[in-house]
Amino acid sequence: MFRAACETRRAQRLLLEALQEPEKLPGLPPADWELLLRVARRVRVLGRLESDLERAGLLEEIPERAAAHLRAARNVISHRNTLISWEVNRLLWALKGIDVPLILLKGTAYLLAELSPARGRIFADVDLLVPERRIGEIEERLVERGWFKTQIDPYDDRYYRVWMHEIPPLRHRERGTEIDIHHRLLPKTSHLKSDPESLFTAARPLADPQLHMLAPADMVLHALVHLFLEGDPDEGLRLRDLIDVHDLLCRFGEEPGFWSDLGPRARALGFERPLFYGLHHVQRLFGTPIPPDVLRGLEDAAPVWPIRQLMNRLIPLALLPGHPDYPSRWASVARWLIYVRAHWLRMPPGLLAKHLSHKAWLRFRGFRRRVDLAQLDLKQQ
Amino acid sequence: MIVGDLSRRELGKRLAGDGLALQLGPFNLTIRSNLDSFASLAHQLYEPYPLPDAEAISDFHVQISAPRGLRRWVRRQACFGVDGQFPFAPYTVEHAFPALEWGINWCVATRAHHLLLLHSAGVERNGRAILFPASPGHGKSTLCTALVHSGWRLLSDEFGVVRPEDGLLLPLPRLIPLKNESIEVIRKFRPEAIIGPSFLETRKGTVAHVQPPVNSIRRAQEPARPRWFVFPRWVADAPLTLEPIPKSQAFLMVATNAFNYEVLDEIAFRLVTEMVRSCDSYSLIYSDLDEAVSALDELSRTDDV
Numbered sequence: 001m002f003r004a005a006c007e008t009r010r011a012q013r014l015l016l017e018a019l020q021e022p023e024k025l026p027g028l029p030p031a032d033w034e035l036l037l038r039v040a041r042r043v044r045v046l047g048r049l050e051s052d053l054e055r056a057g058l059l060e061e062i063p064e065r066a067a068a069h070l071r072a073a074r075n076v077i078s079h080r081n082t083l084i085s086w087e088v089n090r091l092l093w094a095l096k097g098i099d100v101p102l103i104l105l106k107g108t109a110y111l112l113a114e115l116s117p118a119r120g121r122i123f124a125d126v127d128l129l130v131p132e133r134r135i136g137e138i139e140e141r142l143v144e145r146g147w148f149k150t151q152i153d154p155y156d157d158r159y160y161r162v163w164m165h166e167i168p169p170l171r172h173r174e175r176g177t178e179i180d181i182h183h184r185l186l187p188k189t190s191h192l193k194s195d196p197e198s199l200f201t202a203a204r205p206l207a208d209p210q211l212h213m214l215a216p217a218d219m220v221l222h223a224l225v226h227l228f229l230e231g232d233p234d235e236g237l238r239l240r241d242l243i244d245v246h247d248l249l250c251r252f253g254e255e256p257g258f259w260s261d262l263g264p265r266a267r268a269l270g271f272e273r274p275l276f277y278g279l280h281h282v283q284r285l286f287g288t289p290i291p292p293d294v295l296r297g298l299e300d301a302a303p304v305w306p307i308r309q310l311m312n313r314l315i316p317l318a319l320l321p322g323h324p325d326y327p328s329r330w331a332s333v334a335r336w337l338i339y340v341r342a343h344w345l346r347m348p349p350g351l352l353a354k355h356l357s358h359k360a361w362l363r364f365r366g367f368r369r370r371v372d373l374a375q376l377d378l379k380q381q
Numbered sequence: 382m383i384v385g386d387l388s389r390r391e392l393g394k395r396l397a398g399d400g401l402a403l404q405l406g407p408f409n410l411t412i413r414s415n416l417d418s419f420a421s422l423a424h425q426l427y428e429p430y431p432l433p434d435a436e437a438i439s440d441f442h443v444q445i446s447a448p449r450g451l452r453r454w455v456r457r458q459a460c461f462g463v464d465g466q467f468p469f470a471p472y473t474v475e476h477a478f479p480a481l482e483w484g485i486n487w488c489v490a491t492r493a494h495h496l497l498l499l500h501s502a503g504v505e506r507n508g509r510a511i512l513f514p515a516s517p518g519h520g521k522s523t524l525c526t527a528l529v530h531s532g533w534r535l536l537s538d539e540f541g542v543v544r545p546e547d548g549l550l551l552p553l554p555r556l557i558p559l560k561n562e563s564i565e566v567i568r569k570f571r572p573e574a575i576i577g578p579s580f581l582e583t584r585k586g587t588v589a590h591v592q593p594p595v596n597s598i599r600r601a602q603e604p605a606r607p608r609w610f611v612f613p614r615w616v617a618d619a620p621l622t623l624e625p626i627p628k629s630q631a632f633l634m635v636a637t638n639a640f641n642y643e644v645l646d647e648i649a650f651r652l653v654t655e656m657v658r659s660c661d662s663y664s665l666i667y668s669d670l671d672e673a674v675s676a677l678d679e680l681s682r683t684d685d686v
Binding site for chain 1: 409436437438439440442464465466492493494495496643644645646648
């Protein structure tokens, strides 16, 4: 028990120090490298470490075996970058003639706008924000031009269409890349009010006239809302998303008016609580430079004292990976509580109870029907 | 130091404790298991494999263990884990050994993207290697097993591991899993071959593992230069043919028989282009192993002159 706690702390310390002070990595002993590689892989920051070391010109200074893992991560990332950029290119081709603004979200925006979070980050699929009334037209056109609606059961389809902030993902028939089309940042059922209209008016254009990205404050807020409200009970809160927030704050923090705009914008969109938590924890973990008056100005967005204390304990537990050989029961409980909280904020209690019991049923069934990859040939992965 | 230097007890202790460290060609592995049946087989079949230096970084931490909690008492199962994650449905405990072997391949195929991984068997003699790119079922493991018991050195029966920096093949001389009829074929071909127990009704039929000749395992850190591509196909009762094929065709067959050609993008294109340019490519149809082995011996001898 004691050893488990020590090892968990060691794993988390290694990870945070590597992210904060990559220039110290060349001095790391091999046993520490081994553990660092394992936890960094778990939270998908191998590419980030590679990029940090590359910038510092230190890739040659670390053990060759560790460098090989980082090279592997870099190769996967540059492959994904090519796929995502090409998918956006094809999207523009497919939607030619439909006069609608396309706002790129999350990783897709970081990549196409060449923002700092794109550095060493792995991208899964393309995320778009479009006006809700235009969705039918866009979806229809994409289906005509080679994308198909992924097979989901009627419950999930209804779940998406009636309650969610996005439609079920579309996948390209040959390329297999997925596109998530959003019409708002949070589910329609969420307690947090979120009016998408103002996002469109504030959006900034990218090189292609049809493509846009969210305004800086909105982009930070979206990253935070995504972090705190779209969890996974097993994965917990994605540390990778908090690193995005750190990068965005460092990058946009230098723009005049950004900090004075952030708080009021959060209140207008109903996102002051995620902003409060986000700024607090990003500063605590990564030492992000945040003007003190911005933090003070958000004090009234804090929850009551006991909740605040509880969340201060839960959030780091859910964010930081444990030691792979010593899974912690507390961390699992924290991840689950954060997941339930996210759902609580996403939908009213009655709906939540119904939805979670449906999910539980699926998990129960899925336990026996878990996809058996071992039957596939190795090549197909 | 090799696995055989450890007593059965010591090996069991390592497997159940911090893990047994193994060196498999370019990769270091740490294996954990709390299954006694697994430890016995590992002691026997991993016997000639080297242990890495104590200081060496381990690339993959894998385990094959009884499930946690209540489930361990309900059905006797074995779960494959890597870094504390369990990506696959549990196996019956009798199949723990092939499950771990398969899981290690899965780790290599999904993680080692710093290397180009062709889906290909490979053997070497006199510094020159033959690669056998083929889909499963074309008899590449069987042919490869026959060759390594006839004077060739095993590089791998599954992965053509190409180092991007110099285009050399890195050996990964793992146990060779033979399937179904192949097991008897090899027993007849070389009765002295060391073959582990047959695992019946696995997800790939009956599987038995051949231990590569000790020499191949000892020379696992010696890369080899590719010299030939031979695309094998086993056809019942067919007469042997070994015919040159055009480089354009060879290129497509190599590029489409790879685990991570797409991931490595331009690096992969350049590597495969260079390999196809410098290698001779043949298509091999065979039904009899002796004939196939002598045809390939002959091919390599013509190169010596």
